[in-house]
Amino acid sequence: MTKLPPTTRTARLKPLGLWAAPLIFLGLFFFYPLGAIFRLAIDAALEEGLTTAVLLRVWRPLGFTLWQAFLSTLLTVVVGLPAAYVFGRFEFIGKGVLRVLTTLPFILPTVVVAAGFNALLGGRGWVNLLLMNLLDLNTPPIQWMQSLQAILLAHVFYNTTIVIRVVGAAWAQLDPRLEHAGRSLGASALRNLWEITLPLLLPSLLSATLLVFLFDFTSFGVILLLGGPRFATLEVEIYIQALQRLNLPLAGLLSAVQLACTLLMMLAYSRVTARHPAVSLSPRLHGEGTHPLRHWREGLLAAVVVTMLLVLLVSPLAALGLRSVTRLEAGRGERAEVQSGLTLAYYRELFINRRQSLFYVPPLLAGRNSLVYAAATVAISLPLGFLAAYGLARRTAFSHRMEALLMLPLGASAVTLGLGYLVVFNRPPLDVRTFPLLLPAAHSLVALPFVVRTLHPVLLSIPGGLRQAAAVLGASPFQVWRHVDLPIISRAAVVAAIFSFTISMGEFGATTFLSRPEAPTLPVAIFRFLSQPGGLNYGQAMAMATLLMGVCAAGILLMERFTQNGH
Amino acid sequence: MNRKHLRFPYWLFGLALLLVALSACASAAPEEPPRLTVMTHDSFSVSEALVTEFEAAHGVKVEFLLSGDTGSALNRAILSKETPLADVFYGVDNTFLSRALEADLFESYLSPLLASIPPAFRLDEQNRALPVDYGDVCINYDKAYFEEHALAVPQSLEDLTRPEYRGLLVVQNPATSSPGLAFLLATVAEYGEDGFADYWRRLRENEVVVVSDWEAAYYTNFSGSSGRGKQPLVVSYSSSPAAEVIFAPAPLEEAPTASITAPGTCFRQIEFVGILRGTQKRELAEKFVDFMLDVSFQEDMPLQMFVYPVNSEASLPDEFIRYATTADQPAQLDAARIAEKREAWIEIWDEVVLR
Numbered sequence: 001m002t003k004l005p006p007t008t009r010t011a012r013l014k015p016l017g018l019w020a021a022p023l024i025f026l027g028l029f030f031f032y033p034l035g036a037i038f039r040l041a042i043d044a045a046l047e048e049g050l051t052t053a054v055l056l057r058v059w060r061p062l063g064f065t066l067w068q069a070f071l072s073t074l075l076t077v078v079v080g081l082p083a084a085y086v087f088g089r090f091e092f093i094g095k096g097v098l099r100v101l102t103t104l105p106f107i108l109p110t111v112v113v114a115a116g117f118n119a120l121l122g123g124r125g126w127v128n129l130l131l132m133n134l135l136d137l138n139t140p141p142i143q144w145m146q147s148l149q150a151i152l153l154a155h156v157f158y159n160t161t162i163v164i165r166v167v168g169a170a171w172a173q174l175d176p177r178l179e180h181a182g183r184s185l186g187a188s189a190l191r192n193l194w195e196i197t198l199p200l201l202l203p204s205l206l207s208a209t210l211l212v213f214l215f216d217f218t219s220f221g222v223i224l225l226l227g228g229p230r231f232a233t234l235e236v237e238i239y240i241q242a243l244q245r246l247n248l249p250l251a252g253l254l255s256a257v258q259l260a261c262t263l264l265m266m267l268a269y270s271r272v273t274a275r276h277p278a279v280s281l282s283p284r285l286h287g288e289g290t291h292p293l294r295h296w297r298e299g300l301l302a303a304v305v306v307t308m309l310l311v312l313l314v315s316p317l318a319a320l321g322l323r324s325v326t327r328l329e330a331g332r333g334e335r336a337e338v339q340s341g342l343t344l345a346y347y348r349e350l351f352i353n354r355r356q357s358l359f360y361v362p363p364l365l366a367g368r369n370s371l372v373y374a375a376a377t378v379a380i381s382l383p384l385g386f387l388a389a390y391g392l393a394r395r396t397a398f399s400h401r402m403e404a405l406l407m408l409p410l411g412a413s414a415v416t417l418g419l420g421y422l423v424v425f426n427r428p429p430l431d432v433r434t435f436p437l438l439l440p441a442a443h444s445l446v447a448l449p450f451v452v453r454t455l456h457p458v459l460l461s462i463p464g465g466l467r468q469a470a471a472v473l474g475a476s477p478f479q480v481w482r483h484v485d486l487p488i489i490s491r492a493a494v495v496a497a498i499f500s501f502t503i504s505m506g507e508f509g510a511t512t513f514l515s516r517p518e519a520p521t522l523p524v525a526i527f528r529f530l531s532q533p534g535g536l537n538y539g540q541a542m543a544m545a546t547l548l549m550g551v552c553a554a555g556i557l558l559m560e561r562f563t564q565n566g567h
Numbered sequence: 568m569n570r571k572h573l574r575f576p577y578w579l580f581g582l583a584l585l586l587v588a589l590s591a592c593a594s595a596a597p598e599e600p601p602r603l604t605v606m607t608h609d610s611f612s613v614s615e616a617l618v619t620e621f622e623a624a625h626g627v628k629v630e631f632l633l634s635g636d637t638g639s640a641l642n643r644a645i646l647s648k649e650t651p652l653a654d655v656f657y658g659v660d661n662t663f664l665s666r667a668l669e670a671d672l673f674e675s676y677l678s679p680l681l682a683s684i685p686p687a688f689r690l691d692e693q694n695r696a697l698p699v700d701y702g703d704v705c706i707n708y709d710k711a712y713f714e715e716h717a718l719a720v721p722q723s724l725e726d727l728t729r730p731e732y733r734g735l736l737v738v739q740n741p742a743t744s745s746p747g748l749a750f751l752l753a754t755v756a757e758y759g760e761d762g763f764a765d766y767w768r769r770l771r772e773n774e775v776v777v778v779s780d781w782e783a784a785y786y787t788n789f790s791g792s793s794g795r796g797k798q799p800l801v802v803s804y805s806s807s808p809a810a811e812v813i814f815a816p817a818p819l820e821e822a823p824t825a826s827i828t829a830p831g832t833c834f835r836q837i838e839f840v841g842i843l844r845g846t847q848k849r850e851l852a853e854k855f856v857d858f859m860l861d862v863s864f865q866e867d868m869p870l871q872m873f874v875y876p877v878n879s880e881a882s883l884p885d886e887f888i889r890y891a892t893t894a895d896q897p898a899q900l901d902a903a904r905i906a907e908k909r910e911a912w913i914e915i916w917d918e919v920v921l922r
Contacts, residue, residue: 119794122795229778229921353615358614358618419643532810533792534815535811538786
């Protein structure tokens with residue numbers, strides 16, 4: 001009689017081993033620099049003193065931050081959930097391409113998104129011009145730039161992919177027989193959804209909602225560029241106080257408030273998940289849960305969802321791509337005809353260092369740098385995320401506390417953290433000027449919560465009995481992992497890798513203070529073009545953004561193909 | 568079945584460590600010349616050949632640390648001044664100069680090249696901050712718009728409050744944008760400390776559009792740029808029309824935009840360079856400051872950064888002479904007074920224009 005694995009003993013001993021690497025990583029790249037800035041802020045506050053007038057400066061942005069994050073998250077989930085269902089349940093032509101396209105918004109720098117929205121919805125954007133021509137109007141009917149609507153729209157544009165990826169992956173993994181059983185017992189489709197499907201999806205849904213909320217909560221570029229100066233979130237206020245006014249005490253206070261809010265949210269999240277623990281189910285084979293569109297109602301639903309995604313997520317991308325090959329006539333003014341023909345001039349110009357500038361960025365080099373950084377980010381965050389997710393899966397009191405800690409970087413102020421890097425990483429080997437891995441490390445801080453949140457629910461859904469059965473049948477520990485865990489988590493792992501990859505490709509915040517001119521990335525190149533006037537600069541920025549989308553799409557496709565062939 | 572129940576893919580972690588170690592090794596090159604680090608803002612640019620020449624002449628490798636916009640770069644330098652990240656800092660302008668001097672960021676350096684720089688640019692008597700270039704922040708207009716509407720181009724700040732220009736002007740938030748701050752200062756110079764709030768109240772009534780930064784104002788809102796926005800008037804630089812010609816997708820005879828340079832409508836930004844206190848490479852740093860003030864760098868700047876040289880021996884490129892203008896009478900405001908009141912003025916502006 002063989003002994004069962006001593007699960008109780010390992011559960012007590014192993015967490016520390018699992019947690020060591022993620023903790024060291026967080027300590028060095030998150031708490032250490034953040035602590036240094038808080039110390040500076042406290043020193044300055046003691047010297048200058050904080051007055052009660054300051055409280056108003058915290059209260060005003062805090063209220064707006066929570067309000068817009070709440071609305072944005074709600075809208076994102078409303079758009080994302082039906083999409084996750086369609087992606088998780090049905091097979092249809094173009095599904096793969098559409099899934100990649102809906103991921104692309106995630107990588108785009110805000111300046112480029114603002115330009116894309118402007119090309120589409122701006123006063124002289126294509127939608128307005130079309131409506132003006134059709135309805136014979138003199139003024140543009142849609143005036144959405146610089147408003148709360150623009151902020152919400154941009155947040156939906158950016159974050160819907162989180163819901164699609166996280167919830168969609170879980171949906172595809174659900175055992176369809178449960179729903180069949182419900183249906184044959186006479187439950188309506190709605191009751192099935194409410195009493196079987198949603199409770200099973202709850203862990204993934206909560207994970208996705210939390211991620212989306214934290215992203216909206218710390219939103220910066222969208223608020224500044226699309227909302228305009230009348231709107232300020234905590235992060236925008238931190239930026240103004242820390243980097244423009246050098247008011248460290250106030251910036252420190254605002255950052256602390258932001259962190260405290262994140263912690264509170266995490267605690268609430270832990271409460272909810274503790275009350276609704278994940279149900280372990282026999283996971284299904286890849287593709288078993290999905291089927292072609294069978295009924296006209298399914299076809300209609302898919303058509304509605306696909307149209308919605310095309311309008312909300314894909315059309316701004318298309319506007320950018322189109323703009324990068326469109327020549328505008330020299331004279332401008334208010335004439336209604338917009339373009340005069342197609343051109344590849346902007347792409348050709350990318351390859352020419354016309355001004356012999358030291359800071360000229362060859363597009364291929366920028367693309368390569370971006371890819372190398374993104375690959376390094378995946379290589380750092382995926383193993384760390386695996387360790388942490390396995391640690392969390394032990395469900396001890398310690399791991400519950402760690403859960404909150406892991407998510408903190410998402411709610412921390414990027415501006416404050418960036419200043420912290422400058423203050424502490426100033427001598428070899430960890431030197432912002434020379435150490436090449438500082439940038440991927442900073443990207444990994446943001447990517448790690450995504451990896452953990454993506455892997456964690458799936459790990460919980462693996463029934464312990466499966467592993468024990470395999471062990472009883474004589475499988476080595478590695479074989480157990482290889483043949484039980486891996487097939488089940490591989491799809492979630494790809495989702496996690498794609499998140500890490502895209503976060504790194506599009507991230508610009510950390511790049512501004514950690515970028516090294518000798519290793520520029522694609523977003524850095526886009527910003528250099530947009531910082532000077534002139535049609536060629538604008539066109540080249542659009543061309544570079546289109547290249548960024550192309551490189552990223554290729555990367556995502558490659559990762560998805562890789563796992564599909566693996567099974 | 569007595570082997571340890573291994574659940575976790577430790578080999579993955581090992582693989583990652585290996586990758587990390589490899590990439591770290593790959594980037595460490597042997598035997599390097601001494602490095603001189605120059606901290607500056609994101610808009611900095613220079614011809615490659617000039618830097619290579621400097622490096623060869625002094626046996627040094629020059630590294631540039633691009634650190635955000637004007638305000639961010641300076642504040643990063645101040646925050647890291649205990650253990651300076653660089654030897655030279657370039658890019659503090661006259662609106663931020665006193666903050667840099669108060670923070671005691673720079674060491675004095677009496678460069679021999681200061682002799683060719685007019686005294687009007689030398690705002691720091693102790694030569695801790697040395698002038699390098701200047702640019703005028705002026706309102707740019709979309710020529711075609713004014714022609715089509717047979718509308719006269721505004722000729723003063725006061726004109727902008729008239730009904731025919733309702734909703735036509737886009738400006739930047741002075742709290743987040745350096746041209747935005749410069750334009751606010753021009754209005755303070757024109758209407759005085761007590762009158763500028765009222766002026767902005769009237770501008771607000773005339774539906775002035777406010778955005779966060781120059782990129783949004785110029786590329787999203789301005790109708791004269793490639794972004795084709797709605798407003799034909801934008802706060803930008805007097806050199807922007809020249810850039811529109813130089814960076815036109817098809818060759819242009821005439822700039823599509825022009826700047827308003829009437830007396831008192833523009834604000835002159837002067838940018839400075841300084842040697843960061845505590846540098847271990849004082850001698851090389853001096854050489855680099857000289858290099859920036861010398862004629863070849865000064866003549867390179869206009870087409871790289873679209874600013875004007877302060878060295879009176881430097882001549883302007885053809886495009887600048889033909890398409891760009893400078894203000895004859897830019898708004899005058901004492902640097903010390905700017906330093907003292909900047910935050911208060913921004914607060915007032917914020918209350919009047921945004922709330």
